[in-house]
Amino acid sequence: MMIDENATIITGAPGGKASSAPLLGRDAEPTLFELSHPGRRSWSFRTTGIPEVGVEDLVPAIHRRTAPVDVAEVSERDLVAHFTRLSHRQFSVDLGAYPLGSCTMKYNPKICDTVAGLPGLAGVHPAAPASMTQGWLGLMVELEETLCEVTGMAAATLQPAAGAAGELTGLLLMRAWHDAHGATRHKVIIPDSAHGTNPASVTLGGYEVVTVPSDDRGCVDMAALRSVLDEDVAGIMLTNPNTLGLFEEDIAEIAAAVHRVGGLLYYDGANLNAILGVVRPGDMGFDIVHMNLHKTFATPHGGGGPGAGPVAVSERLVPFLPGPRPYRTGSGEPGAAFGWLTPERSIGRVHTWHGNTLVLARALAYILANGGDGLKQIAQVAVLNANWIRQRLHHTYDVPFDRPCMHEVVLSTRTLKAEHGVRALDVAKRLLEEGFHAPTVYFPLIVEEALMIEPTETESPQTLEALAVSLEAIAAEAVRVGAEALATYPHGTPVRRVDEARAARTLIPTYDAKD
Amino acid sequence: MMIDENATIITGAPGGKASSAPLLGRDAEPTLFELSHPGRRSWSFRTTGIPEVGVEDLVPAIHRRTAPVDVAEVSERDLVAHFTRLSHRQFSVDLGAYPLGSCTMKYNPKICDTVAGLPGLAGVHPAAPASMTQGWLGLMVELEETLCEVTGMAAATLQPAAGAAGELTGLLLMRAWHDAHGATRHKVIIPDSAHGTNPASVTLGGYEVVTVPSDDRGCVDMAALRSVLDEDVAGIMLTNPNTLGLFEEDIAEIAAAVHRVGGLLYYDGANLNAILGVVRPGDMGFDIVHMNLHKTFATPHGGGGPGAGPVAVSERLVPFLPGPRPYRTGSGEPGAAFGWLTPERSIGRVHTWHGNTLVLARALAYILANGGDGLKQIAQVAVLNANWIRQRLHHTYDVPFDRPCMHEVVLSTRTLKAEHGVRALDVAKRLLEEGFHAPTVYFPLIVEEALMIEPTETESPQTLEALAVSLEAIAAEAVRVGAEALATYPHGTPVRRVDEARAARTLIPTYDAKD
């Protein structure tokens, strides 16, 4: 038995073994660029019968590129293997529980994929006139009306592509409204528990951030709020239930106080899932509301997007909404039931086209499947699941604000850290090893060593049970083996803890940046 | 820190953690029955407006079941998680190289999935009259004509659902032909290298198996063949190239000899991929030919099926083909271009309907994409890849018949076993650990410790390289660490070596059979 000496290497590129398939889960998957070999190809196009004019006759010399863009050259077979193997290195809702607080990682019904793939929706050009896109306009109007009923608002724009986009849109609406009323204001109030997009959006809206602290209930400190309220306050941004998973009980007083100084209330709808059908932002006194359809209405997160962040407003703000907006013309003529209209004092366009439309279609399908009755049950069970976790674990982990929560609960490893040096991060990483995704950690910022758990309503009781058992076991293990041992986890994941500092220190943002 | 004592278990069923997701790849995935909890449900149906008559009024008492069939009760979310996790415990062509000899595990183009999903093909009832299924009949006729050109035969039946079904169909054609010519014959000859389905089909065809040995070239021993040829021989079944990956060079003589005694030649098309466009069974003198569309024409194997095993025959056997058959009516009337016809001396129906029709559609799409030119290149590169592997490894492993092979090469660990006790199975299992699927082992039976490697034409040179490097490394490792150490592999797979003896000894064919 010997190895062939004059065995020729036919190519240096690495081979197509399932090296990264978690079936085996050891080696890294090479990049597409490493798998690439000159001359391979996957593409094919239709026969067109169009004369094959040379590039010289198509592109003037000064515009013509000299060297081709080096993309990557692989066979279709290797392309499929590469991305299939990458998918095996990725956790997802479809693989298991994903209790990522504030992200509402609920089950994404497959029916909505079918809807988003309908040729009659997916194949429509956005610039086609209203007369030829009545279905889309009707769908959008139906969704807008539905969202308004759910939030208790008068009208909505479906343009914002995500929550943060909705926030900025809302702040520009705020500004437009104040400008229209001759009062330029400079400050927007947000609680210290607010999500980072809130202050960032405030800045982009041209306002100055004024932060109010939370009190010992985990709610806005009313006294502190009153102390900053004045005629220069354009409005306040609130998440309710807030990012601690607690309902702002003084919401009515807050609304009254802010309105008294002529400010507007902005509702960050990231946590809307908790109150569907129970209480509506409009009824709480909010003037502007964004929704994260990719949270509350189960459109898939796609590894970080796309989302959709429609913004609904009260009557007085309708004239300022972005445009053009789809509306019912009232006309009975075929192809004329719906049209486009730009509000007379519109802040203008906030999306290149009409919003993340296919995401809107998914959300409407989801709402229709659940119905008004189902939406309320969603809120009820989402809150039930979170409270069950809280009750089950409140002896095992610290619960900074230990009272009934809404759809999510914020735990803390404060004691574990003090007594055993175990941090929230260690618990999160250890949980990955158990086959669950980790909770959100270190948010909200006002809770030290925060573990923010949002089970959502689609996790079954047995999954809650398994999650609780794992978290209890980890706490016990932390005491038993200590911080160092715990800090070595995870072990069984495609990669183990990564060197984030190095990534930032010696930045490698592309394959070409590698020395 | 303590664990809540009076924590209630809300359900005993295991939870939905990605325990089996090979992201972590340790724990087993519970069965759907273990995940089941009374009262869960996923199903929903449309609103029909049909009166909700009670079961008593629908089913007479004696027919009505008393206890429901206990299927399993899970939420759609848990259903999705369960089967997605199971998919992560499964190797596939899409994950990596699958050099399983005799199985032609080539890349299955995604375009064919799209074709099989076309509503106009997938939504057609098989009993609809020809006038309403002209598209399907036209598709089948086009495929039949194409397969006849590829094999050099006169006509074909598309009914057989797989290769073995094709074999039995072919043997019944053989029998019908002999009966029609007043000669009842009793014997069918097969080489000792034949696939197991061949002898099994011979028996079901009502014939007696006569086995002829292979000579030192790995081909049919001509002398031995002549010695068994007589008037009682109905025919011979050959795979060419044979299961050793070698071309039966004496095929012309074999054909002449068999025909001389009035026998027919049956071609097992499992290895047709090797000779597409190069040589045709019909031109070699074969009378009956089956094809495995799920091998040669890239229809996916589906974890063990479905396949399709059309049988093509020479002119003289056409009257005996199964029926009904789609055919060109020659009529110019709309909806009448194609019809059904049953040959006057048909052996009858061999499939409940018309064959694995959607598999047929996939195969035609594949053939159209490749074209006549592409089919020949497939054979050329399939053979090239196999020979490159043979040449690269023939110093590392035994090559029982060390001469140019066709689309697959049969290696052996005879020396490794003699000198180090390492068996073909150990090499195969060790290869799994490398991220490749194993070759076919212990087949053909006439080669001891056989490792049958069929790379197929869709594996790129770098994949061949990686495969060869791994096989060389394993051979070296075998010498270094010895048989025992090697026998512990695989380690990184969802499960390690399984106790097959126990499975047979204490049979557990269903979840209910568990004590």
Place this chain on the structure above:
Amino acid sequence: MGTYIPHTDEEIAGMLAFLGLSDINELFAAVPEAVKLQRTLELADGVGEPDVLAHMEQFADQNRARNDRLVCFAGGGAYDHEIPSVTRALAGRSEFVTSYTPYQPEVAQGVLQAVFEFQTMVARMAGLPVSNASLYDGGSAAVEAVNLGVAATKRQTVWVSEGIHPHWRQMLATFAVGTGHIIRTIPLVGGVTAWPADPTGVDGSPGVVVVGYPNYLGCLEDLSAVRALCDRLGALMVVGADPLATGLLRSAGDWGADVMVGEGQVFGTTLGFGGPYLGLFACSSSHVRRLPGRLVGETVDVEDRTAYVTTLRAREQDIRREKATSNVCTNQTLMAVTAAIQLGWLGTSGLIEVATRCARATHYTRGAVLAVDGVTPWAEAPVLREFAVRLPIAADTVIERMADAGFLAGISLEGAVDGGGHGLLIAATERRTADQIDAYAAALAKAVA
């Protein structure tokens, strides 16, 4: 190079050089010139995928009877059931689609466990302890059941009810030529089988009795009589059952069947013009060593973790060769996995629900259809999810006329039963609405007028 071949010309040249060859055709030196194809295949050259799709879409477009164009009232063993997005999505996972028969259990637990779950579900529906991993289709399952029965009883005569799907009966006849079985068809009278009191003629006593439940006309037969007959004759009782109907009906095993066979298309597989479908096969433990096809069993791995593997392989062709219980190798695994998913979606309550909805729709349709002048019941026996009627004119004509009204009216009984030319077999699944059925009946009234 060909569409799906990665190799560049340079690589091919390099590989040939490594083999000491200069031309790729030299690879085929072993093929005698005399038999080589001296021309290129007379097939069009390869085209891009968009052209392929366009070509296939033309065929699709020429099918008038697609269920998105004609409302489907046809059944006869292939039904227009709901297939939810979730079933399509999961069954379409490429790990299930592009893997081979699980020869290496260490990397095939996904398919193996899914099939183990499928076997459990089939066994439960059949009321029998063992199910295999699938056969080609209902008809091939029936053929295998007869082979098993003859082997078990060593008696070649088989009694087959005329209520068995006519295509199954044709297949039994086709394969009997090879096995030498004697197939005797026992006629239907009033929609149910008229079993002879005793074996008559030269054939002798049957080793196997095959009956449909519901039978081809949709009628429910009293299987206790069949069980009694089999006991008297010492024959094996094989029931060809509609597995979906087990949501409401007693299972084959409950009636005393030795073997249940059936068509599994009803669980998540598209109509697809008849294939690929799913042959179901379940039997009593005593016959497990004669079971055709693959069987998955539970066991453990070296670390004592639960694992699944194909077992009792000694029955199979690759080991037992000419003495194998069957020649089946590739079967319909993906459809079995699909069925496990669809049944998981239905669950215990959904199986009852879908069967009930089919029964309601069918009875509602029957009422509306029998109200049409000149349309009479074919048989009086009770039906569940399908029924047959006698038309005043030829069924083929009616089917053509109904198509113009937007319906696939059903299946003509021509050739299925004596004088079937005026018989129409009608099925209404859970997908049919009252509006569709009312419109169907109205159209039928015109069509037969």
Place this chain on the structure above:
Amino acid sequence: MGTYIPHTDEEIAGMLAFLGLSDINELFAAVPEAVKLQRTLELADGVGEPDVLAHMEQFADQNRARNDRLVCFAGGGAYDHEIPSVTRALAGRSEFVTSYTPYQPEVAQGVLQAVFEFQTMVARMAGLPVSNASLYDGGSAAVEAVNLGVAATKRQTVWVSEGIHPHWRQMLATFAVGTGHIIRTIPLVGGVTAWPADPTGVDGSPGVVVVGYPNYLGCLEDLSAVRALCDRLGALMVVGADPLATGLLRSAGDWGADVMVGEGQVFGTTLGFGGPYLGLFACSSSHVRRLPGRLVGETVDVEDRTAYVTTLRAREQDIRREKATSNVCTNQTLMAVTAAIQLGWLGTSGLIEVATRCARATHYTRGAVLAVDGVTPWAEAPVLREFAVRLPIAADTVIERMADAGFLAGISLEGAVDGGGHGLLIAATERRTADQIDAYAAALAKAVA
């Protein structure tokens, strides 16, 4: 319980008991009665998935302008390109679809590596070293680019060519209200931007200059002039480029751009009535710390294995809060992964091929259209994959008439450029055949007659 809620009533009761509650509404005790909704939502009750699908299919059916009904000649930043089955299949893998932003890199290498590959491809097309992980769409990328430019130059004035997509310009205007930027539109003359020699008026010298390549009218502008202008003014050069055109055209970086933004829909994303699309953003290294949105970087894990992670997080809103470079959080990752897959399918040769085929189809269409009586070129500047013409009658009327002939004729230039009412913007992708184009021209001749 609600459609996708697993819980049984018993389980809910049990869980409530564990919480010491008797009624599920008690969970909302913290919500003041005064604000609670005292009625049920005025929405229909939930329905089964088949009903939902039927409802949504009605909407789909009412869209006349679907590309399977009207042959698409519309572009304007959204193009009807080939999307192969392989891209759909891979981008549809549920691991990519149902995961969140990769906060836990140990279990998110799939998305992270795919995005790293995407960033590399975008950077190569842009001819710039850094690309982010995606923004909402082309317009939002342009807005972010302007924000970056103003922050970098500390100058609020922005010159935007009229050749930038009108919707992008509208977005710039919308968001400038918040940021206080001064947006000045520089007009097109003869299809190309007529840059002023020097800053005039009160606005002062611009910190950012934004130009389209090709521009909205499909014309190719000489960007060396823009580079020279920016050098003279000390402004950042932002190019809004069509990434697909880089198959043939010089890259933005090659022309000296500091930032490239673009619309990535052309790489595997369906038209979808305008969303979700893909905002592309690439820039020079000097601006990496001002980069908006997520950035994936390569690093190693504790075992020194290659690993990917989101990096330079200190720029982002969740850490930097009001001082963040942008407020973007959720972006368009799935579209970025889709683009990586589609670009992998195209590869080096395919990117050239698709650009060339678009150019050929466009030039062929232009020839046919300009041969129509009364149709004249809008501008003489060279075009690549899209062009504008002047019609004898209103474009809107022509578009309606062309629809009756089976075409989506293009986009009216009304509102896009002065006197655009008679202007029609026409694009022909690689999917258009000579027959379709000839028929289009013939129909246009009738439509304008």
